[in-house]
Amino acid sequence: MPVTMSQAFIDNFLGNSPKWYKIAILACLIINPLVFFFVDPFVAGWMLVIEFIFTLAMALKCYPLQPGGLLAIQAVAIGMTSPYQVLHEIQANLEVLLLLVFMVAGIYFMKQLLLFSFTKIITKIRSKIVVSLMFCFSAAFLSAFLDALTVIAVIIAVAIGFYSIYHKVASGKNFHDDHDHTHEEQQQLNHDELENFRGFLRNLLMHAGVGTALGGVCTMVGEPQNLIIASQANWGFAEFALRMSPVTLPVLIAGLLTCYMVEKLKIFSYGVQLPERVHQILSEYADHEDRNRTKKDKAKLVIQALVGVWLIAGLALHLASVGLIGLSVIIITTAFNGITDEHALGKAFEEALPFTALLAVFFAVVGVIIDQGLFGPVISWALHFEGHMQLVIFYLANGVLSMVSDNVFVGTVYINEVKAALLDGVITRDQFDLLAVAINTGTNLPSVATPNGQAAFLFLLTSALAPLIRLSYGRMVWMALPYTIVLTIVGALAIQLGGLESMTQYFYDAHWIGHHSVKEVMDSAVSSH
Structure with a gap:
């Protein structure tokens, strides 16, 4: 039977990807503008984030650059974000x-x-x-x-x-x-x-x-987010580590x-x-x-x-x-x-350039997150807590958001919000220091749950090696699960038990590398811009 022109277009679209996957991507491209213009831009923004994660999860069926790139181009075209914002994110990274x-x-x-x-x-x-x-x-x-x-x-x-x-x-x-x-x-x-x-x-x-x-x-x-947080807090290399x-x-x-345990017990596909x-x-x-x-x-x-x-x-x-x-x-x-x-x-350069292009597309999605304020409600909610609970909430909120987004972006947004609270007199300098630690550890530890949260995991997933050893998105999530559970819980307990206050008091008492004033943080903020 001769192939029609429409059939030829369908066959060429996303190449050898499964037909159901092609239909799913086309459906997303049709639905997204309708939700954005007639329902709610905020909902449309979160739909785009979920859809992009879906393309990453299907990386072994189709490299995410093409389907994810189409979604990002559409997002810019309909006004979810702007070309300027995308360029700004690329320049920043x-x-x-x-x-x-x-x-x-x-x-x-x-x-x-x-x-x-x-x-x-x-x-x-x-x-x-x-x-x-x-x-x-x-x-x-x-x-x-x-x-x-x-x-x-x-x-x-x-x-x-x-x-x-x-x-x-x-x-x-x-x-x-x-x-x-x-x-x-x-x-x-x-x-x-x-x-x-x-x-x-x-x-x-x-x-x-x-x-x-x-x-x-x-x-x-x-x-990268560690450097941003250290800069905003005026911490040097040694002070940051301590x-x-x-x-x-x-x-x-x-x-x-x-x-040791997963290898010894041969669980979660290890051993x-x-x-x-x-x-x-x-x-x-x-x-x-x-x-x-x-x-x-x-x-x-x-x-x-x-x-x-x-x-x-x-x-x-x-x-x-x-x-x-x-x-x-x-x-x-x-x-x-x-x-x-x-x-x-x-x-x-063959291995790195496709991922470089994919990362540029990812920054377009980050632009949508910024312009649509997708993380705003979470940040406002976290600031309502006090004491140790506030630290734990910031830690967990950063961790959850880093699982689905770029941890550099999440860390940057949170440290800027906390810095603004410090300059407005809402929190003290000691609280700022404690929250900075919670933000940094939150963006780095629970984010091992998915390739989205860790750029190293995402690079591995989209590398030429992943299909050779059958390392899929789902398998990575499954194998990372024991680490995700243990690291998240131990990190939360370490923050909850108060060791951070002792370290903050040490810097205050010893005046080691200075106990930085609000003015120093403000000066740092001005110089960073």
């Missing part, structure tokens, strides 16, 4: 975009060193629990000094390396043969072995992803214990062991690389190690913006390792 463009590409050129290091860990340490704890703690430690997206990019590069090595050998080829590891071949080893290896990698990636949240909350450079410590230290210990045959392949690969490593190869590893030292030092000391440091990593690594071909450079 330019460092994050540059991070994705340059830092992720820079990590691509360090993959030989990363694969060498992590292969040794996997092949030499046979205890799955120990390996899981190492991945979780290493991600937490690195995320305290680096950006979480940088850390998760490293882990993704390592996991793709492991998967491609196994897939190549399982397909009957040698280590250095050309091979497309995204294509399923008939010569593969048995299906159960491949599925177990995928489960093993999913476990390690989720442990590392949560680790980035555990470490990222501790310091002012760990997450003020957060009554919450972050118990949470870190609880997170590592959760990692998948590395198949013996896969371990043998990776061990043989490590031995093969050691035997055949030339002086040029060794020189490349030395350069990558030195660049790694520069990367950590540059980011930890905040010598330049994250994106610019990433660009320097690309230049130095390629220059000294003989990579001068334009096409070789282009491959490094």
